[in-house]
Amino acid sequence: DIQMTQSPSSLSASVGDRVTISCRTSQDISDFLAWFQQKPGKAPKSLIYAASSLQSGVPSKFSGSGSGTDFTLTIRNLQPEDFATYYCQQYHNYPWTFGQGTKVEI
């Protein structure tokens, strides 16, 4: 199975900040990497696919980069609605695997 390592596991930020979350995979997955946002008690929401492509309706303040084994999610101009847990996920091989999550809090 492909192992996913997200860092940090949590971070504190302020409204207006720019935050960066890292995701590393245990083997080369090209760009088969997605990012999801989950708020407490809610279903996940798809943000990014193919490492850097925004899902329909996702604001451009979210951006993704990387390929191979190292990936990054960047959120610009953090707003109150952005405080959530973010997960990366590889879909290069089955079983699909998720990172452990990064909680972005105030």
Place this chain on the structure above:
Amino acid sequence: EVQLVESGGGLVQPGGSLRLSCAASGFTFSAYWMNWVRQAPGKGLVWVSRINSDGTDTSYADSVKGRLTISRDNAKNTLYLQMNSLTVDDTAVYYCASHRGSGWSIDYWGQGTLVTVSS
């Protein structure tokens, strides 16, 4: 508007069975591959199973292989997860999620249904 609505969750004893359903609307269900992803209380997301668009090919996480069975009825726009020989480790919110096919990632998620395995 795309909607995925799960149902069928509840409390079941260890060793028991349950069948989850996911009703889809707002998109061409028969053209999409579907997944089940679960999340234990306070834990992260774990992929459980996937089925292709016509139901002829499936894939499972090792932890559920032989106990959980994914299926679909394209005429009813519904995805299923038959859950047998349940253990306490299967306690989780179960989400159905769609994706366009091989090489595509999840695009839409349902709201989830809670399965609690306890005596």
